[in-house]
Amino acid sequence: MLKWLEKNLPKIVMAPAVGLIGWFVYGFVLWTLYISFTNSKILPKYELWGVGQYVKLWGSRKWLIAVDNLLIFTALFLIFCVVIGIILAIFLDQKIRAEGVLRTIYLYPMALSFIVTGTAWKWILNPTLGIQKMFIDWGFENFTFDWLVNREMAIYTIVIAGVWQSAGFVMALFLAGLRSVEDEIVKAAKIDGANLFTVYWKILLPMMRPVFFTSFVILVHISIKSYDLIVALTQGGPGISTTMPALYMTQTAFHKSQVGLSAASAIMMFMAVAAVIIPYLYSELRRENAR
Amino acid sequence: MQDKLQASYKQLEMKSKYTNMFLRWFLYFALILFALYFIFPLYVMVVTSLKTMEEIRQGTLLTWPSGLNFDSWAVAWGGRGYGAGDTFLRPYFWNSFKMVIPAVFFSTFIGAMTGYVLTKWRFKGDQWVFLFLLFGCFIPFQAILLPMARTLGVLGISNSIIGLVLVHTVYGIPFTTLFFRNYYISVPTELVKAARIDGAGFFKIFFKILLPISAPIIVVTVIWQFTQIWNDFLFGSTFSFGKAAPIQVALNNMVLSSTSVKEYNVDMASAIIAGIPTLIVYVLAGKYFIRGLTSGAVKG
Amino acid sequence: MKTLRIEELSKNFGSTEVLRKINLEIDEGNFLVLLGPSGCGKSTLLNIIAGLETINEGNVHIDDYNVSKVEPKDRNIAMVFQSYALYPSMNVRENMIFGLKQAKVSKEKIEEQLEKVSRFLQVDALLERKPSQLSGGQRQRVAIGRALVREPRIFLFDEPLSNLDAKLRVEMRREIKKLHQQLKTTVVYVTHDQTEAMSLGTNIAIMNHGVIQQNDTPENIYNKPSNTFVADFIGSPSMNLIKGNLKESSNKISFIANGSNVEIPINGYNFNEKSNLNNKEVFFGIRPEHIFFKKSNESDFEITLKADLSEYIGHEQIMTFNYENQEVLAKFPSTIKIELEKNTNLFFDLTQISLFDAKTEERI
């Protein structure tokens, strides 16, 4: 008995982690999956009901708006974060004097919660006393900036706040990537007559492919999960114009008490994330094994 | 001939000097512009929180406050003292600490042990166990909200700090394991082998050999978990309301529920209060924070 | 006209002085090796020649033009690095022609150069591969090829063989030598490996702590080291440096090791300066390979020592003798049998010795 215990001690020590994750992650996802095939309302029911919830989900105007918004948000969020992040990383890579201070400034939003960020931007973007008033006071009499309360434009305010929060993160990733490149490569390129632009465009950025990939995965992941920022900034409004899947899911579950429908939307989100993550984990693991 | 070449070298020299100078000016200009963009919201938050509502209506976002007026901070922190309906952050701020400290401790400890086993007591299929845990970093939490709510209800700990500690501990394990596993994998296994030859057992090796050299990764993990849990809103808002809510939920309620007139100065003071602990950690230990972000959150 | 001339060059990184008052000249077609222990400033010097580092003081001239502030690409040089520094995202072809493309050379000319060089280096079958798909030796060839296609005035090599395994290193060394014999381009080559330096260089400059200790032909470096650092650095095992004093009387001059009473006559030694020799404290330098078991020269000096230690290394053996508590190493064919702890008669070849001032450590 004691022998057995000693021999299996490592596995016993690991058991809590595996058990907890097995139950609370995999078990729960399966439970949600099951419920999504039932006609659960306020309380879960356990008799199967087929794919009715999914039909209902994809027939719902609100869900379609949420998916639309997600696509717009993800695309813009990705592009701006990556472009700004790369520009900042390259600029900071030029033996800048106050690099430490600048890096701290670019990255501090990552330390704040989306609720704090949302609260701040909500005030800044507020059409009466915010940016609009600032410009009018500066003498631009007819300046209007009412995106926050404009159905068409409200989604872009979420992009603005989201990019503000996450661009520094992409910068940190790329800076770490650029710093890990052997200096001799840059020296060789200088001798070959490449100017700074060519060095980055033709040589260093193509070497950053794994960093691009990582940033892509993490940013898409953030955007699919984004919930707090919308709650703090627009609550999905005006109307339902800035609803996103994460918000849709919690509203359907906890305000409308449509547990089955909300489980179906959660499973859709899960599948979207899995579609991005599984290839990523696979390639990372392969890279590690290749080493 | 020789003079001519030397002259053309001189020209090249001047040209490269001027392009370099121009580039550098441009570089600093752009970097400062970006810095202003990132600083702007923080600046606005701070100055707004120091203004009176009257000043806010008169001036603009950028206007400097007339003095150091901490009234809105006092209101945000301690309320106005008229009893029911008076929402303020103080109790929720401590709620968050009561939730964060045990959750960080448990998740870090479990992650350290699991990372230790996965790297130093390898067994067949350990790669798969790791992958199994790692996937937990990425699941959208919406997929577990419904069963979690029911489970907390069944355990009788919904709407309590203990419930949130459980939730944050569990969903922190994948990250903490990842951090420790990636750190321990670079610690030479010879060290463990030597200790085993000397007769040290499983726990002795962990506490006497690995733990003493784990300070950097413990710092990274603790900072990461602290920031994540402190900043969480989804779990907090779903599983707790009223008295047991953590600060992010309280902040959101406060900002949304202002009844008659919006008091932006109080909102901004509240937002700063809710953000200060993580900002302090970031300023004091930014290096570790960034390390957690870039290395840990990335590599599998 | 010197192909490369460096005068009074100094360089510091912050407060650490890395190079001090370096003077160097290279004639057209020569192969100069910069040799020294790691951290002595060799790479820094090479980078300065290439224009990759700035200069604090002094100048670099190529073909008598002062290029001290000229960009690397305008200096007409090419460089090969220790890590090969191939661009990982480009295939071999793109790597090799990258420089020509930057210089806006015509397409036909580029193709012609590429074909010539890749055939010459036998990498023509690898043109479409990425660097990650090449072996170490192949990468090194491509790196050399990338330098060759530019037809530079001067080739700079920074420890190009250090990342290769021992066998490949010897092969590539021979190839570089052949390459130089065929092309006759001027080369500056950095290494910390003395065998590489000896076998490749037409000239060797030995560096230590940012100062050039001796710049000479390989023969002179080996036979007439200019100070104890060079004497100790070159040769394996390195030169024995026996501490003692000189004794000058009438026409005779001899060396007496500390604690010994044996006078070793050194009348035949070619002193740099012949004054004030009596009682001078010196190091008597003799290489292990210049100590023999049998008398072979009339001038050989016979001495009796006891062996402490014997190291067998196949074709030869290295014996350590005790000379009045100073270690003296000698190298013999392994066929000779010498017993430990017994008196053995040895013969010093006095035509091959070096003497150094014990204080300044300079050759006298």
Ligand SMILES: Nc1ncnc2c1ncn2[C@@H]1O[C@H](COP(=O)(O)OP(=O)(O)O)[C@@H](O)[C@H]1O
């Ligand atoms: N960019 C740098 N900044 C500060 N010190 C440096 C830098 N590059 C080299 N050094 C220092 O200069 C000395 C010489 O370096 P290097 O020329 O690379 O030596 P070697 O190539 O002979 O090994 C070393 O002590 C090294 O630490």
Ligand SMILES: [Mg+2]
């Ligand atoms: Mg070097």
